[in-house]
Amino acid sequence: MTTSSTDPGSMDAQTSGNGAKPGPMLAADGTPLKRSLNRALRRQKLRALMLIAPLLIFVLITFIAPIADMLFRSVRNEIVQETLPMTVEALKSWDEETTELPDEKVFEAAYYDMFLAAEQKLHTRLGTRLNYELTGISSLFRKTGRAVDRFDTDKYVDDFAALDPSWKDPATWAAMFANEDIAKALPQTAHLWQRWTDFLQTKNEDPAKEDVEPFLFTSLYSELMAGADVSGLSPRLEQAAGAVKTFTPVSIEQQFIDADKDWGNHEVWATIKTYSPAYTPGYFLNAVDAQLTADGVSARPENEQIYGILFKRTIFMSITITLSCIMLGYPVAWLLANLPMRTANILMILVLLPFWTSLLVRTSAWKVMLQQQGVINDVLVWLGIISDSGRLIMINNQFGTIVAMTHILLPFMILPLYSVMQTIPPTYLRAAKSLGATNWVAFWRVYFPQSVPGIGAGSILVFILAIGYYITPEIVGGTTGTFISNRIAYHISSSLNWGLAAALGSILLAAVLILYYAYDRIVGIDNVKLG
Amino acid sequence: MKTTASLLASAAFALTGVAASAQEMANEMTIVSWGGAYQKSQLKAYVEPYQAMHPEVNVIWDESSAEAVAKLRAMNEAKNITWDLVDVEAADAIRLCDEGLAMEIDFDGELAAGDDGSTPTDDFGDSLVSDCFIPQIVFSTTVGYRTDMVGDTPPKDICAIFDLDTYPGKRSLNKRPLANVEWALLCDGVPKDEIYDVLATEEGQERALAKLGTIKDQVIWWTAGADTPQLLADGEVVMGSTYNGRLFSAIAEQNQPIGMLWDAEMLDFDGWIVPAGLDAPRLARVMDFLKFATDSQRLADQAKWISYGPARASSAPLVGQHADLGIDMAPHMPTDPANAKNVFVTQYDFWADYRDDIDAKFQAWLAR
Numbered sequence: 001m002t003t004s005s006t007d008p009g010s011m012d013a014q015t016s017g018n019g020a021k022p023g024p025m026l027a028a029d030g031t032p033l034k035r036s037l038n039r040a041l042r043r044q045k046l047r048a049l050m051l052i053a054p055l056l057i058f059v060l061i062t063f064i065a066p067i068a069d070m071l072f073r074s075v076r077n078e079i080v081q082e083t084l085p086m087t088v089e090a091l092k093s094w095d096e097e098t099t100e101l102p103d104e105k106v107f108e109a110a111y112y113d114m115f116l117a118a119e120q121k122l123h124t125r126l127g128t129r130l131n132y133e134l135t136g137i138s139s140l141f142r143k144t145g146r147a148v149d150r151f152d153t154d155k156y157v158d159d160f161a162a163l164d165p166s167w168k169d170p171a172t173w174a175a176m177f178a179n180e181d182i183a184k185a186l187p188q189t190a191h192l193w194q195r196w197t198d199f200l201q202t203k204n205e206d207p208a209k210e211d212v213e214p215f216l217f218t219s220l221y222s223e224l225m226a227g228a229d230v231s232g233l234s235p236r237l238e239q240a241a242g243a244v245k246t247f248t249p250v251s252i253e254q255q256f257i258d259a260d261k262d263w264g265n266h267e268v269w270a271t272i273k274t275y276s277p278a279y280t281p282g283y284f285l286n287a288v289d290a291q292l293t294a295d296g297v298s299a300r301p302e303n304e305q306i307y308g309i310l311f312k313r314t315i316f317m318s319i320t321i322t323l324s325c326i327m328l329g330y331p332v333a334w335l336l337a338n339l340p341m342r343t344a345n346i347l348m349i350l351v352l353l354p355f356w357t358s359l360l361v362r363t364s365a366w367k368v369m370l371q372q373q374g375v376i377n378d379v380l381v382w383l384g385i386i387s388d389s390g391r392l393i394m395i396n397n398q399f400g401t402i403v404a405m406t407h408i409l410l411p412f413m414i415l416p417l418y419s420v421m422q423t424i425p426p427t428y429l430r431a432a433k434s435l436g437a438t439n440w441v442a443f444w445r446v447y448f449p450q451s452v453p454g455i456g457a458g459s460i461l462v463f464i465l466a467i468g469y470y471i472t473p474e475i476v477g478g479t480t481g482t483f484i485s486n487r488i489a490y491h492i493s494s495s496l497n498w499g500l501a502a503a504l505g506s507i508l509l510a511a512v513l514i515l516y517y518a519y520d521r522i523v524g525i526d527n528v529k530l531g
Numbered sequence: 532m533k534t535t536a537s538l539l540a541s542a543a544f545a546l547t548g549v550a551a552s553a554q555e556m557a558n559e560m561t562i563v564s565w566g567g568a569y570q571k572s573q574l575k576a577y578v579e580p581y582q583a584m585h586p587e588v589n590v591i592w593d594e595s596s597a598e599a600v601a602k603l604r605a606m607n608e609a610k611n612i613t614w615d616l617v618d619v620e621a622a623d624a625i626r627l628c629d630e631g632l633a634m635e636i637d638f639d640g641e642l643a644a645g646d647d648g649s650t651p652t653d654d655f656g657d658s659l660v661s662d663c664f665i666p667q668i669v670f671s672t673t674v675g676y677r678t679d680m681v682g683d684t685p686p687k688d689i690c691a692i693f694d695l696d697t698y699p700g701k702r703s704l705n706k707r708p709l710a711n712v713e714w715a716l717l718c719d720g721v722p723k724d725e726i727y728d729v730l731a732t733e734e735g736q737e738r739a740l741a742k743l744g745t746i747k748d749q750v751i752w753w754t755a756g757a758d759t760p761q762l763l764a765d766g767e768v769v770m771g772s773t774y775n776g777r778l779f780s781a782i783a784e785q786n787q788p789i790g791m792l793w794d795a796e797m798l799d800f801d802g803w804i805v806p807a808g809l810d811a812p813r814l815a816r817v818m819d820f821l822k823f824a825t826d827s828q829r830l831a832d833q834a835k836w837i838s839y840g841p842a843r844a845s846s847a848p849l850v851g852q853h854a855d856l857g858i859d860m861a862p863h864m865p866t867d868p869a870n871a872k873n874v875f876v877t878q879y880d881f882w883a884d885y886r887d888d889i890d891a892k893f894q895a896w897l898a899r
Contacts, residue, residue, distance in 0.1 A: 124629035135888040139880050142629065303737070306895040313898075372701075373766045396751050479706075479752055479897040487894070493601040495887055496626065 071509070074287075074502035077280040080272065083126040084113040088276040096270040096294040106269075107252040108222060111148065112192055115215045118145035120199060132497055133282065133291075134271040140262045147259035149213070152250050156217040159247045164236050170208050172236070173216070182233050189219040221247065270294035283503035307504065310484040315511070317402060317483070318466040324406040325413040325462045326455060332410075333417035333454070338426070348418075355411040363472045366404040370395040370476070396478025404476050409465055413458035420454030456523050464512055484508060556816040559589050563617040566594035568780060572836035573618070573667075575854070577824035580832075584823075588816070599623060603632045603806055612806045615817045621800040622886075624664035625879055633663035633804040641818055645845030646827035654827070658800050658842045660879050665825055666802035666842035668833065671865035671874070672710045673796035675763055675778040676770035678788045689795040690718035692770065693746055703759045703771030706752035708893040709882065710772060710797045713875055715742035717795055723873075727881050736889055740896045752897070763789050779838035779863050783856060793870040799877045800842060840866035 027036040049056075081088050086109035094102040117123040127141025160167040173193060177183050183190035193216060197207040224230070224244045230237040256263040274294050275282060282292045289305040290297055299305070332351065336344050354362060369375045377391045386392065394400055424447060432442035470485040477486070484504060491501035519525070562578070564570040570592065578590050593614065595602055600623050606612050619627065627633040636642075638651045638659065645654035652659065658666040676686055681698055691698055692714060704711050716726050716735065719742040729735035743750075751768060753759055759773035760781040775796070781787045803825070805817055823829065830841035831849035838860060841847065850861050861867055865874075 121631045125631060128626070128629055131884060132887055136884050138629070139884045142880075142883075304891050304895055306891065306898055309895075309898050371765065371767055474754060482898075493598045495890070496600055496604065496630070497887070498604075 070498075071502050071506045073499050074283045074506050075279045075281070076499070077275060077282070078278045079126055079129050080276045081278055083117050083122050084110065084272070084276075086110075087113045087272065091269070091273045091276065094269070094273065096266075096273050099266060101253070101264065101266060102269050104251070104253055107256055107263075108218070110256065111151070111153075111252050112215050112219060114144060114148050115213065116192075116195055116199065118148050128496070130271055130275065132286075132500070133275060134267060136262060137268065137271065140260050140268065144256070144259045144263070151214065151252075151255045151259075153214040153218045153252070153255070155250055156221050156247065157212070157214050159243075160217055160220070160240060163240055163243055166236065167217075167240075168212060170210060170212050173212055174208060176234065176237070179233070182230070182237065185228050185230050185233060186220065186223050189216065189223055192216055192219050218250075218252070225249075267294075283499040284507075286500050287503040287507055307484070307487070310482070310487055311507070311511075313398075313480075313482075314467055314484045314508075317398060317405075317481070318463050320402055321405050321409060321466045322413075322459050322463045324402065325410055326459065328406065329410055329413035329417055329458065330451075330455075333414050333421055336414070336418045337421035337424075351411055351414050354407070359408065359471060360475075362408055363404055363475045366400070366407070366476060367395060370400055370403065395476050396481070398477075398481045400476040400478070401473050401481035404472050405466060405469060408472060409462045412461045412465060416457035416461065417451065417454040420457070421451055424450045452523075456519070460516070460519065463515070467512060468508065555812060556819060557615075557812040558587050558816070559591065560615045560813075560816055560820065561591045561593055561613060563593045563595050563599055563614050565596045565618060568837055569776070569839075570594065572833045575836050576833040577820075577829055580829070581820055581823055588820075600626055600632075603627060604630065606806070607632050607808070610808075612808050614806050615809065615813055616820070617804050617806060618667070618801065619664075619804055621658075621660050621664060621666070621802065621877070622879055622882060624802065624804050625661045625883055627804055628661045628663035629883075632807055634807045634809070635662045636665055636805070638665070641822065643822050643826040645843060646849070647845045649845060654843045654845050656844060657876070658802075660800065663804050664800075664802050665804070665821060666800045667825065667830060668801050668837075668839035669798055669842055669864075669866050670801060670839045671775045671796040671798050672705070672772055673775050673778065673865075674770055674772050674792040674794075675759065675781070675789050676792065677763055677766065677768075678790045680766070680769045681790075685790055686770065686792055687794070689714050689792065691792070692772075693718045693742065695746060695749060698769055700769035701749050701751055701762075701767060702746065703751045703753050703762050703768045703773075705772055706754050706897070708889045709877070710875075711743060712736070712739040712889065712893070713797065714795060715739040718742060723795075723875075726875075727878050730889070731881070731885065736892055740892065744896075760787070760789075763787065775863075775865055776838050783838075783853070783858065783863075794873055795875060796865065796870075797875045797877055798865060798871070801839075802842065834860045834864065838863040840864035 024032040024034065027033045029036070087106060090106040090109040091102060094106060114123060117126065123141045123145040124138075127138045130141070131138035157168065166172045174197075177190050177193050196213070196216065200207045200210055220240075221244055224241045228241070230241050232238075253263075262268055270293070274292060280292070285292050285297060287307050289300045289308050291300050332347075336347055336351070339347065367374070371377070372391045372393065372395075374395075376394065377386070380386045381388050381391065394403070428446050428450070429442050432446040433439075437445065467483075468485050469483060470489055473481055473483045474486050474489075477483070485508075488501045488504050488508075491497045491504070516525075562573075564573055574592075582588055582590065596618050599617050599619050603612075603614070603617065606614070617633075624633065628635070638655065642651040642665065644650060647654075655666055658669065660666075674686070674689065674692065676691075676698075678685065680700060684697065686694075686698060692702055692704070712730060713726055716729055716739050717723060719738060721729050721735075721738075730739065751762060751771075753762070753771070753773070756774050756777050759768070759771035760777050762768045762771055764781065764785075764787050770792075775791065778789060778791045782789050782791065803821060805814070805821070809817065825843075827841075827843050827845040828849060830843050831846040831851070833839070834841060834850045835852065835854040841850065847861075847864075847866060850864065852858060853860055862869065865871065
């Protein structure tokens with residue numbers, strides 16, 4: 001935590017500069033002294049770096065990299081593009097400001113994407129992701145994934161097969177797209193065929209044995225209808241190109257809406273489009289009670305705003321806990337530092353004993369102490385201070401959290417305070433008094449300023465530990481005493497919204513760093529002493 | 532993290548590689564469960580009999596079911612699945628299946644037929660809520676009360692929670708919206724079959740929270756299933772919701788002055804999922820174990836140790852007596868007809884959609 005600002009190299013350079021002689025000072029071998037010194041210094045630095053390299057690499061790989069990766073999730077959003085690539089592309093030309101649904105082209109693209117996603121079982125994952133933004137998408141995707149291979153598009157299969165039965169043979173398709181000219185004339189179908197065979201190969205299935213799925217026929221139909229030029233490429237294709245106009249078209253839009261009427265909901269499409277970029281500010285906006293909609297950024301409805309309250313509460317309670325730790329820890333540390341060694345050691349053990357006790361045990365003990373039928377209330381009732389019906393509520397609220405956490409974090413305040421106070425010579429106080437200071441003035445003007453670095457170190461430790469505390473608030477916090485970390489834990493382990501958890505975590509980390517910086521500016525981190 | 536993961540992966544690979552060459556099935560199996568009495572019931576009913584038949588199998592228990600979804604996702608991203616079989620609630624199983632983290636099961640092909648000859652699909656019936664989920668038990672979230680604190684009129688229906696005049700005192704409720712919002716609407720006069728329609732609307736959600744608001748300052752919100760029995764035993768609350776097995780053990784095994792309410796309880800399922808991406812020998816072992824552990828007799832046996840109902844219909848007639856107390860377990864099952872006169876069956880599809888939305892509103896409401 002202490003940073004060294006004095007650099008031996010810079011001092012050397014300064015002293016050499018102070019010579020004030022014309023021309024550069026030369027070393028024994030004739031090179032300028034400055035350069036020679038720099039070189040020696042660089043070698044030293046390199047050696048030092050190599051010595052710490054194992055630790056540095058270890059910390060980078062096991063600590064920094066995973067945290068960075070986790071925090072990066074707060075903006076990552078490739079899942080939409082990866083799962084629905086053609087839909088995202090097709091939606092670019094759709095204006096979400098209008099009240100109209102996207103056109104048939106978009107529905108068609110969504111059909112191809114959805115079919116392939118459902119085969120790979122990726123659609124439900126995307127449904128869960130988009131459900132964070134619009135309630136209902138989760139089941140919409142699940143339902144559509146089940147329906148998508150029962151779309152009426154199998155009619156096209158029969159239509160093509162009626163022209164030539166070999167259309168149903170996967171070998172026909174494989175041969176067709178092996179021909180580069182055909183692949184160029186029918187780019188969309190060729191692309192889909194490629195994705196389809198790639199997928200089959202990852203499943204270790206032979207594309208030559210699998211049925212050609214209706215979505216491929218749909219794409220072929222749609223490209224031929226759009227007037228793809230296949231003349232001279234293959235008689236089978238030419239025959240089909242001539243015949244497609246006689247097929248009865250199937251409305252893909254209608255198929256989607258039959259699968260779930262929510263596909264007719266403008267908001268669903270707007271959500272997909274809004275969240276189609278690979279990086280999104282959506283999670284961060286969520287973390288500050290705002291939301292990203294098609295109309296831009298807006299605040300969440302008041303009955304859903306929670307994170308602002310929790311951040312404010314976390315900061316407020318952490319400060320309160322730090323202050324209570326100072327109030328309680330200062331006299332104890334002073335006693336420890338000023339009592340004779342033997343007594344101080346016994347006291348020290350009393351400070352360390354709870355420090356070594358399991359966190360859960362201590363928190364549960366506070367539950368027994370503070371609850372309405374607990375020890376403190378029982379004693380108060382027995383003493384007649386409160387009536388049996390008027391038992392105090394001291395747990396499952398902010399009070400309970402502050403009491404339990406102050407107790408748990410107290411050693412982190414006492415120990416740095418103690419180690420700083422030990423270095424303050426008692427003679428200073430005596431000298432102050434001999435010069436006429438009262439007890440209070442001697443303490444406040446002489447002793448206290450010297451103990452400030454200890455308070456600083458203790459406060460930073462306690463505050464940073466408190467701000468990310470999780471288990472104690474969870475057990476004794478009730479509803480008014482929980483922290484932002486409880487919400488982060490919920491999103492990590494329960495709702496699986498890791499993006500939002502990462503955004504909340506990043507904000508918390510940023511808050512700590514800003515406070516640390518401010519502290520450095522105001523008090524100075526060099527004044528912090530741990531011993 | 533990645534190096535450790537890959538180290539572990541290669542170690543696991545080496546281990547399974549040895550096992551595979553010696554035999555077709557892996558001899559080690561990591562089962563994830565909830566710990567406590569529930570895990571013990573699984574040990575006694577499934578694992579010990581299985582090991583008696585296959586002494587070469589070594590079972591490692593991991594008590595991580597509460598974090599199973601997050602941990603499985605992390606394992607999947609690290610491409611190193613160390614679990615073979617995971618016990619989760621149905622809602623979590625659906626999420627794991629959606630995320631592609633759990634394997635789809637061919638119920639009729641992989642599981643044993645019922646003792647009455649029915650196919651697994653028919654035998655499990657409505658409890659097959661996901662393609663990846665093999666149900667074991669039916670449990671219910673219900674309400675227990677202190678018999679010595681409710682006077683001469685013990686509560687008979689769920690709305691006693693909201694009745695502060697007749698039953699003054701604190702009550703404990705789950706810190707999640709599930710069950711609470713349903714009960715709130717039911718007691719606010721919404722007919723039972725319309726509750727989810729109402730809950731799907733903004734006004735319905737507000738209405739449920741408003742009803743809960745009438746008792747908000749009298750509620751202690753719990754996060755672990757063990758909280759309510761403890762609060763009841765301490766006399767901290769007059770009544771509270773929890774899982775029926777917890778109440779049974781407080782009443783029958785610990786003789787606490789607690790009574791149990793069988794009204795509008797939320798029926799829910801708990802069961803197995805197999806993580807996606809197991810290698811062949813491990814998968815073969817798990818499927819062999821599953822076929823044994825989910826047959827009619829084994830599911831019925833589990834009820835000897837815990838008062839949760841078997842998920843198979845054909846197991847119900849086989850349910851016997853408590854292993855230590857010797858009392859008949861059938862009347863304590865959530866599936867017993869007398870207990871199941873008026874129940875909610877959790878609407879998984881609804882909660883999959885609305886969980887995040889209602890939870891955000893619920894937590895914001897709690898924090899206000």
